[in-house]
Amino acid sequence: MTKEVIITVTAPCECTxxxxxxxxxxxxxxxxxxxxxxxxxxxxxxxDDVTV
Known part of the structure; x- marks a missing residue:
């Protein structure tokens, strides 16, 4: 079974x-x-947030 998972993440420091x-x-x-x-x-x- 395949599911789409959306994860919202904030970078903990400056990066490209x-x-x-x-x-x-x-x-x-x-x-x-x-x-x-x-x-x-x-x-x-x-x-920060997870949506399944």
Missing amino acids: DEQFTEWIYYSTGYLGSISIDNPLHEYDMDA
Whole structure:
């Protein structure tokens, strides 16, 4: 079964759109690693809102 899930997230620090996307992919397990140069690499993703 496939379901669409919408997660609203606020970046915990300043970053580019590319860095944010990499962090989301990494945080959700879509990517296995994240660049050490990404300022978000030390943060866990906290959802502001989730819609299923």
